[in-house]
Amino acid sequence: MDTFLLLLAPALAATINAGTPLMLAAFGLLVNEKAGVLNLGAEGMMLLAAISGFAVTVGTGSATLGFIAGALGGMAAAAFFAVMVLWLNTNQYATGLALSIFGAGLSAFVGIPYTGISLKSTSMAIPVLSKIPFVGPVLFNHHPMVYIALVLCATLAWFLNHSRTGLVLRAAGESPESAHALGYNVRMIRLAAILFGGACCGLAGAYLALVYTPLWQEGMTAGKGWIALALTTFACWKPWRVVAGALLFGGVTILQLNLQGLGVAVPSQIMAMLPYVATIVVLALISRNPDWIRLNIPASLGKNFNPNSA
Amino acid sequence: MLKLEPRAAPSQLMSYLSPVLAVLLTTLCGALLFALLGKNPLAGLSVFFWEPIRNVRGWTEIGVKCTPLILCAIGYAICYRSSIMSIGAEGMLVAGAIGGGGMALALDHGNNGGAGAIALVIVAGMLAGMAWASITALLKDRFNTNEILVSLMLVYVAQLLLGYLITGPWRDPMGFNFPQSKMFSSGFLLPTLVPTTRLNLGFVFAVLAALLGWVFLSRSFAGFRLQVGGMAPLAARYAGFSQRKALWTTLLISGAAAGLAGVIETIGPVGQLVLSMSPGYGFAAIIVAYVGRLHPIGILFSSFIMALFYIGGELAQSRLGLPNAITGVFQGMLLFFLLGADVLIAYRIRWSK
Numbered sequence: 001m002d003t004f005l006l007l008l009a010p011a012l013a014a015t016i017n018a019g020t021p022l023m024l025a026a027f028g029l030l031v032n033e034k035a036g037v038l039n040l041g042a043e044g045m046m047l048l049a050a051i052s053g054f055a056v057t058v059g060t061g062s063a064t065l066g067f068i069a070g071a072l073g074g075m076a077a078a079a080f081f082a083v084m085v086l087w088l089n090t091n092q093y094a095t096g097l098a099l100s101i102f103g104a105g106l107s108a109f110v111g112i113p114y115t116g117i118s119l120k121s122t123s124m125a126i127p128v129l130s131k132i133p134f135v136g137p138v139l140f141n142h143h144p145m146v147y148i149a150l151v152l153c154a155t156l157a158w159f160l161n162h163s164r165t166g167l168v169l170r171a172a173g174e175s176p177e178s179a180h181a182l183g184y185n186v187r188m189i190r191l192a193a194i195l196f197g198g199a200c201c202g203l204a205g206a207y208l209a210l211v212y213t214p215l216w217q218e219g220m221t222a223g224k225g226w227i228a229l230a231l232t233t234f235a236c237w238k239p240w241r242v243v244a245g246a247l248l249f250g251g252v253t254i255l256q257l258n259l260q261g262l263g264v265a266v267p268s269q270i271m272a273m274l275p276y277v278a279t280i281v282v283l284a285l286i287s288r289n290p291d292w293i294r295l296n297i298p299a300s301l302g303k304n305f306n307p308n309s310a
Numbered sequence: 311m312l313k314l315e316p317r318a319a320p321s322q323l324m325s326y327l328s329p330v331l332a333v334l335l336t337t338l339c340g341a342l343l344f345a346l347l348g349k350n351p352l353a354g355l356s357v358f359f360w361e362p363i364r365n366v367r368g369w370t371e372i373g374v375k376c377t378p379l380i381l382c383a384i385g386y387a388i389c390y391r392s393s394i395m396s397i398g399a400e401g402m403l404v405a406g407a408i409g410g411g412g413m414a415l416a417l418d419h420g421n422n423g424g425a426g427a428i429a430l431v432i433v434a435g436m437l438a439g440m441a442w443a444s445i446t447a448l449l450k451d452r453f454n455t456n457e458i459l460v461s462l463m464l465v466y467v468a469q470l471l472l473g474y475l476i477t478g479p480w481r482d483p484m485g486f487n488f489p490q491s492k493m494f495s496s497g498f499l500l501p502t503l504v505p506t507t508r509l510n511l512g513f514v515f516a517v518l519a520a521l522l523g524w525v526f527l528s529r530s531f532a533g534f535r536l537q538v539g540g541m542a543p544l545a546a547r548y549a550g551f552s553q554r555k556a557l558w559t560t561l562l563i564s565g566a567a568a569g570l571a572g573v574i575e576t577i578g579p580v581g582q583l584v585l586s587m588s589p590g591y592g593f594a595a596i597i598v599a600y601v602g603r604l605h606p607i608g609i610l611f612s613s614f615i616m617a618l619f620y621i622g623g624e625l626a627q628s629r630l631g632l633p634n635a636i637t638g639v640f641q642g643m644l645l646f647f648l649l650g651a652d653v654l655i656a657y658r659i660r661w662s663k
Binding site: 095099104105227288 | 314316395397449453454456458459460463464466467470471473474477593594597633635636637638640641642649650652656657
């Protein structure tokens with residue numbers, strides 16, 4: 001039993017580590033989508049943020065500055081998206097795709113000098129708590145961003161469901177016409193949501209490059225931005241279910257790595273398919289019941305709103 | 311101040327001019343980018359827009375790059391016109407490479423081959439691409455699963471599957487453990503159109519596919535039904551056009567086309583199965599489809615631009631010492647500028663005080 005627990009603790013800790021970037025990105029996308037904006041550029045924002053954060057950390061030696069740079073990088077990319085979608089009225093799907101393609105291209109281009117550098121992995125053991133057997137190493141020996149993500153989740157759950165501003169944000173996603181008629185500036189609400197989404201995806205990208213791997217590699221997000229997009233659907237747009245979903249996917253990722261480590265005789269490529277296949281399976285299961293989605297999906301998701309023609 | 315003012319009716323002229331404007335703006339920003347990197351902007355641009363078309367070899371290389379772009383983009387155009395948002399042609403392309411490559415490996419005994427064998431290989435590749443696309447269609451049909459996410463996830467799965475096959479069962483026994491299959495013997499390779507170049511019969515298939523796509527979309531009732539479903543779903547339902555049929559038709563067509571692209575790469579310029587069968591053709595084709603106005607003939611033109619970007623990226627590496635990844639920057643810029651320029655279809659710019 002003891003050896004089992006000894007093996008389990010690092011696996012659980014690694015699950016949390018792998019789930020955190022998915023969580024962070026999905027929180028941002030959730031707020032986007034609650035405001036009626038679908039940003040398929042998550043992958044691109046994460047990549048741009050990852051390289052911004054990594055470059056700044058390599059340059060300054062400070063992970064904190066790296067995270068700030070990551071968040072700003074994500075926001076800058078999101079601002080671009082926002083101007084196109086909100087002011088130029090471009091199609092949200094196409095613009096998001098453009099951001100993903102552009103982000104992948106630009107990050108690969110500027111990231112070349114940083115390929116091959118690796119950073120020291122940083123985690124923060126919380127005094128006393130991290131000494132608790134089993135629970136300590138699993139829960140209390142992580143990078144501070146892990147705890148920030150959880151605080152963010154609690155804040156979001158409160159903000160969306162119990163605050164007036166949260167109600168207005170949801171109104172912009174359910175019925176922008178009504179919100180506009182009531183005198184709210186839908187464009188500004190959506191701008192704020194998109195920028196917040198960019199910052200969150202930025203933190204997620206920075207977490208990948210600074211904590212999770214920690215190195216820069218072209219296309220290193222490997223679909224995590226898209227998985228985060230799937231997570232918001234999986235979670236029926238509820239923050240706490242995002243946490244559950246992110247940990248589930250983190251767990252699948254770690255399971256896959258651990259089984260390889262234990263020498264299970266399944267080829268590594270087949271194991272590496274697991275997170276992607278899991279995403280498909282989970283999406284199929286959740287979408288199977290149309291009522292779940294229909295009751296929870298923001299009614300105007302993906303639809304542009306132009307105040308001038310309202 | 312500049313102000314956007316809605317036009318009374320969308321401008322047909324602007325919808326044709328917008329891609330041209332997008333290419334010009336991309337070129338301009340490209341020149342700026344070269345200047346920022348400390349390179350002569352003119353030298354940089356000539357690598358992208360002059361060097362590739364200077365001689366016959368350059369033109370044939372453009373044809374080689376255009377082939378998979380056209381095929382994947384035709385599939386996207388048909389999907390997008392029916393409001394099916396697949397973005398997974400890259401996965402279908404890899405599936406096509408696996409299907410076609412597998413068939414070629416099974417048949418290839420050195421001195422056999424010929425037209426019949428090649429036809430079998432091509433059919434296998436197209437069927438594999440269709441099978442891959444049908445996963446997305448089936449899940450959307452049965453479970454209402456989002457086709458954007460599923461088709462994208464399947465890209466990663468297809469690439470990993472290919473990786474498994476060529477490091478495992480299909481690895482070249484003489485290949486020094488490199489992750490690749492054996493080279494196919496000459497009887498299994500597509501004949502070249504211009505001797506000593508890589509331009510092959512696949513290019514002819516691609517152009518034929520574009521013509522077929524055009525006939526399908528603008529001259530057939532089936533194509534008309536699909537587009538009504540895309541533009542006015544309620545009208546399509548009222549007319550009794552099946553949404554499900556549209557889903558399956560569009561995805562199977564795009565799977566067949568992308569699968570064909572994959573098999574052409576396999577038994578064409580590459581000649582074996584390797585880890586990266588495509589430098590992101592399946593994703594670049596999204597841009598090709600949009601820049602080509604989701605029109606098969608427009609796609610022929612836009613694939614040419616995208617091919618220039620690919621070759622320009624390769625040349626930028628050898629001539630200017632710039633990383634190949636610059637291609638991706640150009641591709642992304644092009645789509646952004648196109649979407650931005652498309653604003654002018656519905657709006658005009660006015661000065662107002």
